[in-house]
Amino acid sequence: MPDFATTIDFAQILAVADALPIMIAFIGRDERYSFVNRALADWFERPRKDILGRRMSDMLGEEDYRARKPLFDAALAGERQFFAADFHHPTRGLLAVQADYVPQRDAEGNVIGMIILVQDITEQRAAERALKESEARFRRIANSAPAMMWVTHLDRTRDFVNDAYAEFAGMSREEARVLDWRERIHPDDQARLVAESVAGEASGKPFTLEARYRRHDGEWRWLRSVSQPRFGPDGELSGFIGAASDISEAKAAETELQRQVADRTAELVEAQDQLRQAQKMEALGQLTGGIAHDFNNLLTVVVGGLDLIAKQVTDERLNRYATNALAAAERGARLTAQLLAFSRVQRLEVKPTYVAPLIEEMRPLLRNVLGPGIEKVFDLDPHLTPVLADPTQLEVAVLNLAINARDAMPDGGTLTLSTRKLRIGDDAELEPGTYVELSIADTGSGMDADTLARAFEPFFTTKEVGKGTGLGLSMVYGMARQSGGAVKIDSTPGIGTTVRLFFRRADRDAEVPASGGRTGDELRRGRGQATVLVIDDDEEVRHFITASLEEYGHDVIEAADGVDGIERFGSSRPDLVIIDYVMPGLSGAEVAAHIIATNPDQAILFVSGYSETDEIRKAAPNANVLFKPFRAAALEEAVRAALEPA
Template sequence: MSRGASIASTFGAMILVLAGLVIGLFNERAYQAGRMQALTAQAEVLAATVEPAVVFFDRAAAAELVGALEADPQIDAVGVYDASGVKIAELGRAPARSAPPSGVGANLAPLARRHAVTAPIMHEGKAIGRVYLHSAPDAAVLVVQRHAGIALLMITAVLLVALARGARDSELRAAREAGLRADELARLNADLEQQVQRREAAEDALHQAQKMETLGQLTGGIAHDFNNLLQTVQGALDVISKRPDDLERVQRWSRIGLDAAERGARLTSQLLAFSRSQKLEMRPIDVGAVIHRLHELLPTVLGGGVEVQFQTDGDERPVVADAVQLELAVLNLCINARDAMPNGGRILVSVLSEHIEDDLELSPGPYLRLSVADNGVGMPADVKARAFDPFFTTKGVGKGTGLGLAQVYGIAKQSGGLARIESSAGRGTTVTILLPQILKGLQDDAPASATPDPEGGASARVLVIDDDEGVRAFICDVLDLNGYDCLAAKDGEAGLSLLARESVDLMVVDYAMPGMSGAEVAAAALALRPGLPMIIASGYAESAALEEALGRPVDLLRKPFDSSALLARVAKGLRERTPPVTPAQAPRR
């Protein structure tokens, strides 16, 4: 071989060595990136899979899902944590290889040839926990396989070329296999996401079924109460119609009839709130006021033989929760307590404030302790241990879904607190909901003044659209007696016809009417008179749905209402109107 050829060969070998080193480094980075990507995908799949178990704090279900990863030799540690860092389930192949006890970060950097990743566990757009995966170290044969080619390249250029080609082919095969595996993982992940979505839909349906089950238990007792209320109202009107000149008797029976109608309205409002399917409305609420609304309802629902007592220290501060869901939780607890006392007994509902310092599950601070205690049969230890598990029930078929206590636990967790059970066989049961108190005050829900608008009254014209003649006449009489000029229409078409040719300052429209609904009438009225103040009267419509349909805030007046509530809303609407509302070509008549 000539010197030139030798130099060329040496130079070529050096180039091949350098090229081999560059290729080896690139392939090593690609390999590690592929492993990290696959590990991240596995973490995301696991997070989606264990989400229902974390929602219900089901350690057994979480452990079963985590245990499935034991078949993967590349995984040596797995951990599942809730939002506060409490470990729910874990997997470790050796004492030295286990998930951290707490405080896992959102991102962990690679450690030598071992990798650790975390993935958030999401529920309804919020992170409720996280999973932790740690990969096993590379097997020695894999390390040798990846780096032997580079070592041999430094010995001989020929072997370098051959081994580099073999190593490259091997890496390409591995890359193809990794791609196939990634595709398979993506397919499995898509399948898991569909399963999770189906399960969430099923759980939503079951939650609504639990509401309707509770509603069914409500209606039996309330039907009797409604008959009594209707009898009172009918009797009052009958006495008044026969003795209209007896002023004292008329006033007394008017008060009795109005009081009965008001109690019926409260019962109807609670039934509608319980049966409604809607998103949680988390806001500061007064728990004492929530419990006070149950004072009349609970004796009716629970029936005779059960004595209900209420206890409060009068020192509660607001908590952030959904008032309807919390009311439903207390109602469910009281129904469970009644069922645990087949021969009757006593239920104590208490609302007390306390300051918690040393509690492993709660942060220090002021809490509200809401408890429902009974002196019933109690629970044995094995039943108590599973009481908060979803779908677990000791009741017979058709007697309950097993979601009641699970909902109570979920409501407590959503509010930043927790629920606990104290019970033993023969000694009764106490279920306690601990909710963190806040310093921020309650929202001011005080009703507006019922005084007519000083700029309205005799000079304001109100259009009333309602298909019920009695309701229409009541509204117009109240408005006439208070100085308003009232136009009346029995349906949407007649009302819009009046609006097109008459001067109108405010419109009161019923929501549920034959033909055009109240929402359709309101939309058409706004097209004729942009900015026209309006009040939509309804016994069951949702303000959120109306606002979405109209694209603007809606003043919803819930039926039944009295004259004070009507006048307050009319005065408020006239005060807040944005002039001009009335076209110049529509003079008053």
């Protein structure tokens, strides 16, 4: 069988060389081309026959030849040369090539020439340059972004981290690139975050994570990261590109919102409980009122009959029986009166009343009822604000509460009676407005939650049999509600109980002397206080004026417009009227004219945001003027100046 290599002729070798995508040539020691394939001929854009026998300097051009001459010499000296360089093509301009000069030897080992292998890498170089430019742009964009960014492989190693990433870690980019972030995760978030991260990567889809991480300064910060999958040229998953932003402020706002929602929910639950309690008490009141009404009818017959018997019977023993029975029937009548007070069927004599002076006058009675073992503390607000109440029923309520407090402190304690004026805004039981709160607090045994829930129910009592009827707090509840107010109880076992009664402010002063034969107005003036009617259509300004006056001890009545102001002026006797000059409807001048026509000596203080001094003088020659804006101290000075003539 003949040797296969010897059967291949030159034509076959040339065919193989022409089929290869690289340029091939053989150069002798004389630097002339003795073989070129089609790729090289096409690259030179010449027929193969025009290249064969020509010197390399003729084909390459003087500049390129001179640059490659040392490489030619080295290859012809027996040293293989591999390099990449630019080439000035005559028609295509500057190109990039990759060349391999392979020395060829004869049988004796002498170098007889070299094989040149050349590849055009212009497009490859352009693609590499484009890729590098793209990567550079990405790095510039990533490093200028405020968010942390990174690129990972499937094994979670990171190719790239941006400046924000390194800054958060407090490291160089290279150090941050190999940082184990599990060391920075908050302990409470670590297990969850690792599990979510593993699941997200396994899905091969975008995923989001939220957790707390320790910043380089030690502060825990909430980060939200979004990871997007990245794919290789064949569409295979090769890793993820991630970005994270600091959401600590948003989380804090979310937490605060949740707290507010929880607080509001608790308030609504409390309001619902109060509403259910009010509905329950209303139902009990209707039932109790009906029973008490019918029982009163029966007692009328019983009391009347016993009274006739007691007057006509001559037998001493029978007379004593009738008298005892009559006394018991009258006690029953008092019980029904308390029941009717609870049910609000029995009408109270509600009228303007001063709470603090009433408590002051009860001091001797309370001292006798409570005894020496209980310390009495009186903290009564000096503001003399008239409220709507039945003075007699209020005294009875205070007495009942004092007795309950005494019974809750068998070993002694402290009973504190205090009053204060306050403004009620959002309350399930009370309409918005000004109230006086009467608080009666003891340091006794207190009540548990179940007892507290039933405290106002008629006949409910925790006292021993014969020690109480269970109607005292029921009467207090009915009296407060019928007066347009409310009563609330706070109690803690072993600490004590506080009962707070709320009475709505009356529009006019009390008709009866408050104390010492002097009216409330006289008492207030003696203390340097005054009753002031404020008429201003701007709610915020009106509230500011009211709050400022109250801080200085004055009693304030508010009106939202001129018509309301005139009505309130007619139902009260204010020492001073403060009027906003510019108001819709009735102007300040018109309101002042009406007031002066009713009471020529009435002290008036105008407040105005404009300089209408002449117009004000025409409307009210003796009125004082205070221009907006002003502070509370300036308002008080103006009030004093306006009251001085009076």
